[in-house]
Amino acid sequence: MPEISRFFGIVIRMFFDDHNPPHFHAEFQEYKALVAIQSAELIDGYLPVKQLKLVQAWAILHEEQLLENFNNLGKDIKSWNKIEPLN
Template structure:
């Protein structure tokens, strides 16, 4: 699963040809959250409060790029890297 961004110990990843709805995986230590790109709702799992806030702030700022990467992955193409939080 390609890592498309990493910041503050949080990894953002996407699978090729993954199931709907459009989503990404956020990993922090032993925690994982699966996040709906369209709503930024948590589909499954969770992160500690501070990591969750940082991840959601990042996702809000990069939602269009996340959807573009989702489309690339759906076509079995490599997603593009997305800038981390500053």
């Protein structure tokens, strides 16, 4: 499962050949969540409010790159890119 980005203690990952809807996995300490790429909404799991808002802001900024990674990981496990973290 590639690490796509990391910021403020939050790790963003995607699974190879993952299911729809397009989403990514966010982890912070013991918390794990699935976040929809196109809406930045929480699909499953839990993140503290502050971290969820950071993840959602990041997802909105990088929606196109996230969708590209999601689609590429389903086809070619070598075709994904790291995405710039929040500063």
